[in-house]
Amino acid sequence: MKITDEQVEEFDERGYILIRDLLSQTEIEIIQSAIPEILARSGPEIVRESDNPDTARLAFGPHYYSEPFARLVQLPRIIEPVRTLLRDEVYIHQSRLNPKPGFGTGGGWEWHQDFPPWHTIDGMPEPRCIMVSVFIDDCTPVTSPLLAIPGSQKHGLLDSKLHEDAKGRGYALHHIGQEELSKLADEGGIEPIIGNAGSVAFVHCNVVHGSANNVSPWRRAIAYLNFNATSNGCTSDERPWYQNNRDFTPLKSISDNALLDLANV
Ligand SMILES: O=C(O)CCC(=O)C(=O)O
Known part of the structure; x- marks a missing residue:
């Protein structure tokens, strides 16, 4: 799928673009049906909520062990916009499912x-990495959507603090301080990224973002497929396969029907 010059400009300026209904209802149902098996895994790739160990906070690496996700990351509709936005061939650095x-x-x-x-x-x-955020459920104002500060990627790598709790659970999350956040939000505003299940947001990896907890009765799952430019491969092998993929081979697209084909097997 070819994205327009206006979409490229919007991404460069604001740090993200949203493409509505990029995946069909049937494709989304195929992905949704894979979630219970993924969350039932017992390995370290499944990170649990610290205050509720029965609940999975995120599942790393679903594209390695779940066929619908393996196909999702190779759909031309997903890969081609990323190649255009990064102006390079790409591979998956890391994938995550946040249920x-x-x-x-x-x-x-x-x-x-x-x-x-x-x-x-x-x-x-x-x-030079993009979080491709696939909306597996509807992301509405009430289901704790992703909140982003448009244009914040232009500030480059910001001063941030490693969150001790995140460190202990194998997910190194760096938090932005209040003063910095106020400055950025006053400058760029804060926008919720909202869309139906099947919509996909392409987000620059330096965009400042966050979200509230989901107090609605509805699940709001998003898959984050983090694509890196192949010329920007990582140099360390400290973290495991599910956090830092060491295979920088350019990803090849498969048929755009590949996910849909799973409905017929
Ligand atoms: O899914 C969310 O609500 C936010 C997740 C997030 O910010 C992340 O995984 O980096």
């Missing part, structure tokens, strides 16, 4: 950029 269940059990995410742990721990040289 964000309702009734307050799906916890919030403090304001952060995604690039700092990839840079400081994984040795990713430049912020």
